[in-house]
Amino acid sequence: MTDLPMPRDLPEIEDTGRSNPDPRRPIGELIAERLSRRAALGGLAAAALASAAEAAPAPATRAHDVGDAADAGPSTLRFPELRHRYSQRDSVAEGHEIQTLIRWGDPLFADSPAFDPLKQSAASQARQFGYNCDFLAVMPPVRPGTAPAPAPAPTQVDRAVLWVNHEYTNTNLMFPGLGAGPQARGRITAEQVQVELMAHGGSVVEIRREAGRWRYVRGARLNRRITAQTPMRISGPAAGHPRMRTNADPAGTRVLGMVNNCAGGTTPWGTVLTCEENFNFLFGGAAAETGDQAAAYRRYGITANPPYSWHRHVGRFDLDQEPNEPNRFGWVVEIDPYDPESTPVKRTAIGRFKHECCTHAVAKDGRVAFYSGDDERFEFVYRFLTARPWNPTDLAANRDLLDEGTLSVAKFEADGTLRWLPLVQGQGPLGPENGFHNQGDVVIEARRAATLLGATPMDRPEDVEANPVNGRVYVALTNNGRRTAQQVDAANPRAGNIHGHILELTPSGGDHAAPTATWTVFIAAGKPGVDPGTQYHRATSDQGWLSCPDNVAFDSKGRIWIATDGAPGAAGVADGLYAADTAGVGRALTRLFYQAPAGAEVCGPILTTDDRTLFLAIQHPGEERGSTYETPTTRWPDFTPGMPPRPSVIAIVRRDGGVIGG
Ligand code: FEO
Ligand code: CA
Ligand code: CA
Numbered sequence: 001m002t003d004l005p006m007p008r009d010l011p012e013i014e015d016t017g018r019s020n021p022d023p024r025r026p027i028g029e030l031i032a033e034r035l036s037r038r039a040a041l042g043g044l045a046a047a048a049l050a051s052a053a054e055a056a057p058a059p060a061t062r063a064h065d066v067g068d069a070a071d072a073g074p075s076t077l078r079f080p081e082l083r084h085r086y087s088q089r090d091s092v093a094e095g096h097e098i099q100t101l102i103r104w105g106d107p108l109f110a111d112s113p114a115f116d117p118l119k120q121s122a123a124s125q126a127r128q129f130g131y132n133c134d135f136l137a138v139m140p141p142v143r144p145g146t147a148p149a150p151a152p153a154p155t156q157v158d159r160a161v162l163w164v165n166h167e168y169t170n171t172n173l174m175f176p177g178l179g180a181g182p183q184a185r186g187r188i189t190a191e192q193v194q195v196e197l198m199a200h201g202g203s204v205v206e207i208r209r210e211a212g213r214w215r216y217v218r219g220a221r222l223n224r225r226i227t228a229q230t231p232m233r234i235s236g237p238a239a240g241h242p243r244m245r246t247n248a249d250p251a252g253t254r255v256l257g258m259v260n261n262c263a264g265g266t267t268p269w270g271t272v273l274t275c276e277e278n279f280n281f282l283f284g285g286a287a288a289e290t291g292d293q294a295a296a297y298r299r300y301g302i303t304a305n306p307p308y309s310w311h312r313h314v315g316r317f318d319l320d321q322e323p324n325e326p327n328r329f330g331w332v333v334e335i336d337p338y339d340p341e342s343t344p345v346k347r348t349a350i351g352r353f354k355h356e357c358c359t360h361a362v363a364k365d366g367r368v369a370f371y372s373g374d375d376e377r378f379e380f381v382y383r384f385l386t387a388r389p390w391n392p393t394d395l396a397a398n399r400d401l402l403d404e405g406t407l408s409v410a411k412f413e414a415d416g417t418l419r420w421l422p423l424v425q426g427q428g429p430l431g432p433e434n435g436f437h438n439q440g441d442v443v444i445e446a447r448r449a450a451t452l453l454g455a456t457p458m459d460r461p462e463d464v465e466a467n468p469v470n471g472r473v474y475v476a477l478t479n480n481g482r483r484t485a486q487q488v489d490a491a492n493p494r495a496g497n498i499h500g501h502i503l504e505l506t507p508s509g510g511d512h513a514a515p516t517a518t519w520t521v522f523i524a525a526g527k528p529g530v531d532p533g534t535q536y537h538r539a540t541s542d543q544g545w546l547s548c549p550d551n552v553a554f555d556s557k558g559r560i561w562i563a564t565d566g567a568p569g570a571a572g573v574a575d576g577l578y579a580a581d582t583a584g585v586g587r588a589l590t591r592l593f594y595q596a597p598a599g600a601e602v603c604g605p606i607l608t609t610d611d612r613t614l615f616l617a618i619q620h621p622g623e624e625r626g627s628t629y630e631t632p633t634t635r636w637p638d639f640t641p642g643m644p645p646r647p648s649v650i651a652i653v654r655r656d657g658g659v660i661g662g
Contacts, residue, residue, distance in 0.1 A: 075580070077579045080094045081543050084542075085573075086573065088633070088634040089597055090600075096654050101650060105128045109218070109219055117643065125198035126225055132620055133649050135261070135262065135264035136164055136615050138162055141161060143270055156610055162204070162216070163204055163274070164617065164649060166200055166261065171308075173627065173629055190313040196228075196308075200227060202226045202258075202274055214613065224340045231255075237348055237443050239440075252324075258346070260276050264332075266360065271337070273333070275333070276331055277356060279300075280301040283297075284317070285304060293323055330352040331352055332350040350382075350402065373462050375478070382446075406423075418516060459500060473505040475504075479547075481496050499548060502562070550602075553607060555659075561579050561607070563605045574596050578591060594616065600620055607660060614652040616652065618647060
């Protein structure tokens, strides 16, 4: 998602981008300041981007606007490229078809009530598909390793188990009568807050393709809702830590729910990893400024008066009642989608920050590397490496593999080297002198530990994902308009980087366990010839340039599919999905394949293993200036009078049944 988990017309609740207060200053100076200064950070950002929604919305039309069949040039992706535009409707390259798979409020279970946005309750939302879908995992229909005989690779995938994150709530678009703007969150009732809790989390849902059309299976055996109230276990070095203990959980080992789950990943042993990102906006209270943990709160962007009102209605989100509750969020959660009764586990060894993702790549010796971005301006890229190899023949033996390993943070050297710096208590500056008495301290305050080690502050790390064909790791850095000329470095080379860039890492020796890698810029986004410092294939068209790369996926040929979040709508550019070769003469020639409806970002791109279906999560449609429940700037995807926009998962197939993108 955007790092602004709220409508884009609300500059006063934009993240400060100052949790890492001054990434280019000497570390000693930072420490001294941290010890002496308790003053709140300065005012929130004042500048607002004009939204395209201020212009008159485009008239509704059923037709998808498609571009001409542009010359694909040297690209292996032969689809006719779309034209940039901004519309209430979404669009896909000609020859392809958009199928709405599941929408906010759709009933998951036989006894789920039908969706009625005027009659929402916590009980109904808990049985329905949640809000603001983000990360998608498409898993085999049966648990890997349990099929009676090795099944041949399917020529056409037509069944799957789908995992979906539900990242956050657009209060003013969910409930009637709240108006626009940040005031909407302050006006909601305690009952509506309970609905929001149930709209967070994730969904497991079985899906099928029948007669060429994908649909979800209501009442399927594996269907499950996980919410901000689902009991979870805490494991790893922070489990039981004094700073994890609350009145409801004096042992510090159990927590209710997960929130703000943005992107994620999977494991080789068939579980899902779902990542808590902007949890800070849900906690509030005077202790943010006066409490014992004020400095730590500040490093994670926790404030006394957050934009959401949960802390006024639910005691555990009130810092003055439960000062440790926020320490129990910001983690990677492992979920077994094949067992609806299983208890999700927060794996604290992977560190606590605003996790965008947690994607895996197997090292040469069978240990597994998990890559994460911390999505905030001037935050870092991380890698967790398991202590032991994974066991492909006994999947249950991997059950607690994520509890032991080494968390490292990336330092990008100007010579094109990347060094992974281990966050290990007792090593270097991570000792008692800096408040790190055990590894629990380190993972709870992973950001501060990484700063002390000298990690490279990045331009908002989003997806970090290995390409299974070439073994390289792609780091989407979505933007950082606040980087100054004095703060640029080789890996973040542009001041005022409003369009972002993508780095390409090559692990040393091709081994994801190596302590080093080399890196290069894959693309630097923005409009060529207009924005400074852009970098693409020189044949990239006027339609193929992009802004704000967020999540990426790879098809079986190793081509990259790039979803965006933050395109300049005012300039007539919607967020979308772009594809490019990563090798050969078409390398880095991005081409526009799909455009989102007004206000939405594109999330969770994933292709089936046969490359014949592409799933996308379309998040926060209608999230624009002035948009309200009654008069949203789009009613995508239903376009039914009275029905608000509904975040939805879509399936894209080719009309001739062929491979997506050609
Ligand atoms: Fe939720 Fe980093 O986007
Ligand atoms: Ca994201
Ligand atoms: Ca984002």
